Amino acid sequence: MVATRTAVVVVGAGPAGLTLANLLRRAGIACVLLEEQSRAFIEQRPRAGFIEEWAVRGLEERGLGEQLVAKAPRHEKFEFRFAGRRHTFNYGHVTGQRHFVYPQQLLVTDLVAQYTGEAVFEVSDVRLHDLTSASPAVTFRTAGGEHRIDCDFVAGCDGARGVTQGHFPAESTVKAHHDYGIGWLALLAEAPPSADGVLFGIHPRGFGAHMARTPDVTRFYLQTAEGETEADWPDERVWEELQARLAVPDGPITEGRLIEKRILDMHNYVVEPMSHGRLHLAGESAHLVAPIAAKGMNLALHDAFLLADAFQAHYAGDPSRLAGYSAACLPLVWQYQEFSLWLSDVFHQTAATAENPFLARIAEARMRRLLGSPAAAAAFAELYIGSNADL
Numbered sequence: 533m534v535a536t537r538t539a540v541v542v543v544g545a546g547p548a549g550l551t552l553a554n555l556l557r558r559a560g561i562a563c564v565l566l567e568e569q570s571r572a573f574i575e576q577r578p579r580a581g582f583i584e585e586w587a588v589r590g591l592e593e594r595g596l597g598e599q600l601v602a603k604a605p606r607h608e609k610f611e612f613r614f615a616g617r618r619h620t621f622n623y624g625h626v627t628g629q630r631h632f633v634y635p636q637q638l639l640v641t642d643l644v645a646q647y648t649g650e651a652v653f654e655v656s657d658v659r660l661h662d663l664t665s666a667s668p669a670v671t672f673r674t675a676g677g678e679h680r681i682d683c684d685f686v687a688g689c690d691g692a693r694g695v696t697q698g699h700f701p702a703e704s705t706v707k708a709h710h711d712y713g714i715g716w717l718a719l720l721a722e723a724p725p726s727a728d729g730v731l732f733g734i735h736p737r738g739f740g741a742h743m744a745r746t747p748d749v750t751r752f753y754l755q756t757a758e759g760e761t762e763a764d765w766p767d768e769r770v771w772e773e774l775q776a777r778l779a780v781p782d783g784p785i786t787e788g789r790l791i792e793k794r795i796l797d798m799h800n801y802v803v804e805p806m807s808h809g810r811l812h813l814a815g816e817s818a819h820l821v822a823p824i825a826a827k828g829m830n831l832a833l834h835d836a837f838l839l840a841d842a843f844q845a846h847y848a849g850d851p852s853r854l855a856g857y858s859a860a861c862l863p864l865v866w867q868y869q870e871f872s873l874w875l876s877d878v879f880h881q882t883a884a885t886a887e888n889p890f891l892a893r894i895a896e897a898r899m900r901r902l903l904g905s906p907a908a909a910a911a912f913a914e915l916y917i918g919s920n921a922d923l
């Protein structure tokens with residue numbers, strides 16, 4: 533067993549772990565980044581695309597956003613397609629804020645390139661030890677053998693399927709969970725976008741969405757029934773439903789080869805508190821928010837900023853920021869969870885006409901209010917573009 537020592541072991545090289553590791557390194561705090569996948573794999577894994585302006589500015593202020601700011605197109609409006617008509621919603625006009633559209637794998641690639649500290653890829657069997665002592669440790673395997681790193685802290689940034697969350701004691705941890713009872717079929721198509729930005733189709737057949745990603749690739753989503761799998765969605769059915777759910781008289785959807793077809797379970801959870809002993813969670817290891825409102829990566833960045841600040845304060849002699857880390861993160865987590873739940877009702881309930889006409893009509897009433905009332909539109913815009921304001 534090869535044994536070493538560092539200040540912070542960061543488990544997971546997603547947006548949360550990479551941002552944190554970069555910030556620690558820049559602050560002169562020793563850290564080791566552990567990732568179970570290869571570098572090539574994480575630099576190609578497509579997931580998020582929409583980053584909120586406050587998060588982009590947060591990266592930029594910390595010296596991590598140069599490529600993103602230089603290259604990412606800005607989006608400040610989207611289109612609802614409802615009752616066969618287009619309704620443009622210009623949230624940038626209302627809030628002065630925009631989304632930056634930058635595929636997650638590009639941000640990950642930038643953050644890996646900027647990180648000058650030690651990173652170990654393709655690790656397995658990551659285990660955490662002595663988390664409530666002053667000197668915890670992390671053990672893991674690589675192709676070269678077994679390793680142990682003694683450290684001051686562990687940052688659990690290993691996402692929703694990681695191992696760090698499992699070290700939280702059941703008796704002092706609440707894992708609040710919500711299941712939407714539906715799925716989303718996430719699709720990537722080699723097809724030029726059919727519109728500049730985002731289209732949300734609110735339709736009795738179910739929700740459908742279009743998101744421009746690059747000049748040649750478009751992301752689509754389709755609401756699916758609980759229990760459906762990818763096998764229930766041959767390409768012909770995918771295009772038939774996208775054309776129907778996003779239909780307007782003059783706006784057909786451009787079709788292309790489907791290069792990703794994946795059912796996402798639509799559920800959310802929050803682990804409270806986000807710290808246990810010397811282990812602090814950041815990002816999806818602590819809270820999952822289904823991609824309904826494109827909030828997950830933004831929250832992961834928020835946690836990483838706060839955790840980096842707290843570690844810096846700790847090493848400068850102030851332990852209070854680390855003690856208050858979880859309480860500092862959770863208000864925004866719950867604001868974004870609440871908005872995702874609300875938006876889910878608007879997006880998905882019009883499809884409930886057959887089994888629950890009451891809820892379908894409620895969803896339609898909400899849509900009409902959103903499109904007809906400037907005050908309702910302003911409140912919606914503020915939540916949709918998001919903010920790290922302390923609410």
Ligand SMILES: Cc1cc2nc3c(=O)[nH]c(=O)nc-3n(C[C@H](O)[C@H](O)[C@H](O)COP(=O)(O)OP(=O)(O)OC[C@H]3O[C@@H](n4cnc5c(N)ncnc54)[C@H](O)[C@@H]3O)c2cc1C
Nearest residue numbers: 544546547548568580581582690691815816827828829830
């Ligand atoms: C289709 C889709 C679209 C999305 N769109 C958006 C969007 O537009 N905007 C937005 O804000 N969010 C979006 N999200 C959510 C966003 O992708 C996630 O919230 C984000 O990836 C979370 O970052 P993270 O660093 O917490 O976790 P992850 O990105 O999951 O990173 C965790 C890392 O830990 C590694 N790991 C796991 N287990 C271990 C282990 N045992 N040991 C070592 N390493 C381990 C994983 O390989 C991974 O690299 C979307 C998600 C999906 C699925």
